Amino acid sequence: MPDTPAHDRLFIGGDWVAPAGTGTIEVINPSTEEVAGTVPEGTEADVDAAVAAARKAFDEGPWPHMSPKERAxxxxxxxxxxQADMQGIAELISTENGCPVSWSLMGQVFAATMVADQYVGLADSYPFTDMRAGMMGPSEVRQVPIGVAAxxxxxxxxxxxxxxKLAPAMIAGCTMVLKPAPEAPxxxxxxxxxxTDAGLPxxxxxxxxAGREVSEHLVTHPDVDxxxxxxxxxxxxxxxxxCGERLRPCTLELGGKSAAIILDDADLAASIPGIVPNGLMxxxxxxxxxxxxxxxxxxxxxxxxxxTEAxxxxxxxxxxxxxxxxxxxxxxxxxxRVEGYIAAGREQGARVTVGGGRPSGMDRGWFVEPTVFADVTNDMTIAQEEIFGPVLSVIAYDDVDDAVRIANDSDYGLSGSVWGADQSAASDVARRIRTGTCNVNTFTLDMCSPFGGVKASGVGREMGPEGLAAYLEYRTIAHAAEG
Structure with missing residues (x-):
């Protein structure tokens, strides 16, 4: 069991500083319902101080003028x-948010370092400057850091x-104010x-x-770019x-209601172990x-x-x-919230094949059994709204065209997968799914490729070169033709 950290400072301007207010956020361990740690509750004044420090570091500090390699x-x-403390950090995060520590090591911690390492490698190869032959003379097209990011x-x-967010911002040369959620700070x-130990200026x-109101103050702060x-x-x-009112660029990675299409030639013994754990991740x-x-x-x-068996x-x-x-x-x-969705599924005629309640003998902690619904139609609430809990819906389709229609019949468009023995045919189906990412006979997030969604799943992309580009803006320097 990790120690119970009691922080009384905020990290602003490279120092641990006293907060402007007196509020405290208690982090509750979801497994035990006991206090797992405390942090100061940030105020608008704290956001002002953090943005001012980020603004100064960008406008006056060495960071944006260092080479990408030095930042890397x-x-x-x-x-x-x-990576040297993966187990300890994994346990800390699992204590904050209830993530199984068996998954936390990879999904919470090592995956974060994979993202960082991908951007470290990209620092040397990304085309920050492009010399072009313009209509009237040579043009120097530069990609420069966008400024202060929230x-x-x-x-x-x-x-x-x-x-x-932080890794591409750092490689770009931006500065950042990070606002963690109150549940997991x-x-x-x-x-x-x-x-700090690594030498970050x-x-x-x-x-x-901080909470919602202070977050909104950060979003609307005039010195955030x-x-x-x-x-x-x-x-x-x-x-x-x-952001639209302020003509301020934003990246929004939002919800999802992803569909896993099992084609008729799929080997269930190979497919189900790839689908169910990722549905319940x-x-x-x-x-x-x-x-x-x-x-x-x-x-x-x-x-x-x-x-159901899985x-x-x-x-x-x-x-x-x-x-x-x-x-x-x-x-x-x-x-x-999740129990409300389970009740709605039952009321609308779906059939629970496993789960559907709280685990017996577990009186403490906010547990819900892994739940599977059968006889689900795609117009049901449990098929259309993001539940954000261990609830899976199995939906029948008539043919491949119908499967594609059902998969795309969603307000969301973040992820998806197609499973079948004929890899080429499965890939053809995947190309018809309107999502930011669709996997074929696997489930993964490729750190080198763009990740994000369409429709209600968001705007913009993270990861890969596209994630770095989100923290850069173009600047053209036109030169007179020589001679």
Whole structure:
């Protein structure tokens, strides 16, 4: 069990400084409902101080004028320090948000260093400057750092999502104010310390944990040049509107309701172990989770049986137990939300084949059993709305065209997958799915490729060169023709 950290400072301007207010955020361990740590609750005055420090570091500091390689050396050192304490950081995050520590090592921590390392490697090869033969003379087209960025982080994968924003911002030469979610702010303190030890100049990263109103103050702050947000679609709409009013660029990575299409030639023994764990990943609290499982009517009963068996064998327990595969939901309100969706599924005629309640004998912690619904139609609430819990829906389709129609019949468009023995045919189906990412016979996030969504799943891309470009803006220097 990790120690219970009691932080009383905020990380601003390279120092641990006293907060402007007196509020405290209590981080509750979802497995035990006990206090796992405390941090100061940031105020608008703290945001003002953090933005001022980031502004000074960008306008006056050395960071944006250092070479990408020099900036990459700092990021590489921080990545190495995180890898040196992977187990401890994984346990800390699992204590914050209930993620099974067995998944936390890779999904929460090592994945964050993979992102960092990808951008370290990109620093040498990215074309920051392009000399072009213009109409009237040579043009120097430069990609320069956009300025002060605000990174607003959710609670479900906090370190990984912080790195999705911070790593490209650092390589670009930006400075950042990071606003962790109140449910999971503790790992951000680790991030601040490892970057300080790695030699990050003061003010390049500033961290203020706070609630919604203070977050809005950060989004609208006049000295912020770009906003990157990961979270709910409702909050994303609000942030997008605020940025639009200010002509401020933003990246919004929002919700999902991804479909996994099982083609008739799929080997279920190979496919189901790839589908169900990723539908239930992080206790179902993942925007990319494959929560709609589409099966043809000819194989529907067979698929329902296989999905039910796989979900029913998932071990539920304390997030810090290495044997646990599904831990608790992050908060009591989240459990209430998920239980409400389960009730709605039943009311609308879907059939629970496994789960559907709270695990017996677990009186503490915000647990919900891994749940599978059969006889689901795509117009049901459980098929259309993001539940963000361990709930899977199996939906029947008539033919491949119908499967594509159902997969695309969603307000969301973040992720998806297609499973079949004929790789080429499965790939053809994947190309018809209107999502930012679609996998074929696997589920992965490729750190070298762009990640993001369409429709209500967001605007913009993270990861890969495209994620770096989001923190750069073009600047053209036109030269007179010689002679």
């Amino acid at each position: 050396e700092v990021l590489a050192a921080a990545s190495g320090a995180i 990174g607003i982080i959710p609670w479900n994968v906090p370190l990984f999502l912080s790195m999705l 503790l790992d951000a303190y680790v991030l601040a310390q490892v970057l 003061p003010g390049v990263l500033n961290i203020v944990a 770009k906003v990157s947000f990961t979270g709910s679609t409702a909050a994303g709409r609000r942030i997008g509107a605020l 992080n206790n179902g609290q993942a925007c990319v989770a494959q929560t709609r499982i589409l099966a043809s009517r000819d194989r529907y009963d067979e698929v329902v049986e296989a999905v 979900a029913g064998s998932v071990k539920v327990g304390d997030a810090l137990d290495p044997e646990t595969e599904c831990g608790p939901l992050v908060a009591e309100r989240q459990r209430d």
